[in-house]
Amino acid sequence: xxxxxxxxxxxxxxxxxxxxxxxxYTATGYPSLFWYVQYPGEGLQLLLKATKADDKGSNKGFEAxxxxxxxxxxxxxxxxxxxxxxxxxxxxxxxxxGSYIPTFGRGTSLIVHP
Amino acid sequence: xAGITQSPRHKVTETGTPVTLxxxxxxxxxxxxxxxxxxxxxxxxxxxxxxxxxxxxxxVSDGYSVSRSKxxxxxLTLESATSSQTSVYFCAIxxxxxxxxxxxxxxxxxxxxxxxxxx
Numbered sequence: 685x686x687x688x689x690x691x692x693x694x695x696x697x698x699x700x701x702x703x704x705x706x707x708x709y710t711a712t713g714y715p716s717l718f719w720y721v722q723y724p725g726e727g728l729q730l731l732l733k734a735t736k737a738d739d740k741g742s743n744k745g746f747e748a749x750x751x752x753x754x755x756x757x758x759x760x761x762x763x764x765x766x767x768x769x770x771x772x773x774x775x776x777x778x779x780x781x782g783s784y785i786p787t788f789g790r791g792t793s794l795i796v797h798p
Numbered sequence: 799x800a801g802i803t804q805s806p807r808h809k810v811t812e813t814g815t816p817v818t819l820x821x822x823x824x825x826x827x828x829x830x831x832x833x834x835x836x837x838x839x840x841x842x843x844x845x846x847x848x849x850x851x852x853x854x855x856x857x858v859s860d861g862y863s864v865s866r867s868k869x870x871x872x873x874l875t876l877e878s879a880t881s882s883q884t885s886v887y888f889c890a891i892x893x894x895x896x897x898x899x900x901x902x903x904x905x906x907x908x909x910x911x912x913x914x915x916x917x
Contacts, residue, residue, distance in 0.1 A: 718906075720905075720908075727908035727909050727911050728841075728888070728890075728906075729908070730905040730906070733905055773840065773841065777906075785843065785856075786831070786843075786892075786906055788833075788840050788841040790838065790839065791840045
């Protein structure tokens with residue numbers, strides 16, 4: 685079946701540090717890939733996406749590149765801020781029968797200290 | 799927000815009672831989903847709907863039922879609540895290109911969640 689594996693957290697960084705959150709996937713087919721962010725007490729929000737190999741999704745200084753050869757979609761940011769503290773979810777979407785069923789990773793908590 | 803609301807936002811109920819959570823959307827999206835979020839498990843799909851009266855089970859559907867009598871509403875019912883169903887429940891919607899095809903290009907929009915406690 686389809687699955688998404690994320691690095692376990694929490695990831696703790698100082699402000700302005702470089703961030704990488706690893707994500708790898710297993711899928712039967714060619715999924716679209718997403719990163720979602722969840723701030724405390726809120727629902728998930730789409731952060732960025734990529735729909736085919738070598739695509740780079742980017743938003744708010746975050747980037748992730750769809751690597752088909754390594755089945756990865758690692759999230760990066762060059763300089764994190766305290767306001768980036770949240771839980772980050774990697775996800776894939778693939779058509780199964782007549783529906784698109786999203787599959788999520790378990791989430792990685794990011795804590796950024798001033 | 800993005801036109802998706804969940805109600806109630808918080809609920810405490812007793813073991814053995816039925817509970818219904820509501821998801822309402824104003825986006826006219828074809829696909830709707832119910833997830834539960836638990837520490838160490840991330841998001842797990844309970845049920846989803848691909849149209850009015852068209853629903854299917856997710857990976858953790860036991861003890862839950864759903865109904866979708868109109869495009870905008872997707873109800874999740876816990877038939878007889880148990881303590882293991884204490885969780886945060888999220889509804890999500892996604893766009894459709896029509897003709898029975900959902901697009902994977904636009905992502906999913908989530909509600910703000912319902913925190914359910916079963917005592």
